[in-house]
Amino acid sequence: MLDDVIVSPTGQQAFRSPTVFNYYLPEFAPVGLIADHGLVSPESQLATAPFMVGFMNGMSSLIDNGLTNCDRGFGDLVGRENLHLCHRELNQNAEPLYPKDGALTLTLESPSIPERAVDELALLLTSGRLSDHSRRIIADSYEEILANMQVNLTGSKTSASSNAAGTAPQNVVNGLTLGWENDNDDGACHKTRSNKPPWWSVDLGEVTAVTSVTVQGQSDCCAGKTLNGFDIFVDDEKCKECGELFV
DSSP states (O other): OHIIIIIHHHSOOTTOOSBTTBTSOTTOOOTTHHHHTTOOOGGGGGOOHHHHHHHHHHHHHHHHHOSSSGGGOSSOOTTOOOGGGGOGGGTTSSSOSSOOSOOOOOOOSOTTOHHHHHHHHHHHHHTTOOOHHHHHHHHHHHHHHHHHOOOOOTTOEEEESOOOTTOOGGGGGSSOOOOSGGGGGGTOOOOOOSOSSOOEEEEOSSOOOOOOEEEEOOOSTTTTTTTTTOOOEETTEEOSSOEEEEO
16 A cells, blocks of 8 residues: 555655665666756656655645645555545544544744744754755744734633632633723733742643743733743743743
8 A cells, every 4th residue: 555655656665666776777867957968867767747746745745634645645545545535524623534644743942033943944954054045034934924923812721820809810811901900890810819839821722832922911000010020831841932021
């Protein structure tokens, strides 16, 4: 089965090379400038239009679906011979009907800093050979995307170490940005008791890349006092660069 899903679209497969020269001939010279100058380019023997399209289809499926045979993917066909069953609309959710054999994952060390994120990606994907000009273009686009990424927390599941002054953890994500005291009747804030350490948390409900966090503080006489020295944790790990207090 693997021969069908790997060799047919890409022209090659690990450990299945027909000769010691892999899937291309050492003397192969594609028609054009390379052949005209008496040069060879063995790998170009695989750079045919069908193989290039097959590779792009497989990689797109890997990104969208994980490792499955859905959408011409590279996953195993065993037990999943009916390609039409992969279609997501039959499952009525965001996942393919069949389970994944694997998935692409990546956790950047500094996802909120475009330059560092691009440097890390350049190292992984280009062995650090990406030009400064290309890095700048990608970093600018990355920064623009970050600026437009805002998670709507309204209705998210919340909890806290304690509740005080008739407030509830859900107040923090109800969309209101009023202050305290006189505005408290509108449920814009949450307050904990004097237990140590006090905490408040929110469950985003799904895997989300957290690049920045803005906290709305009190806007009355105590503005800037009650949240002094607060820390932000994402998945139980202290966030060193993503916290910002807005009053």
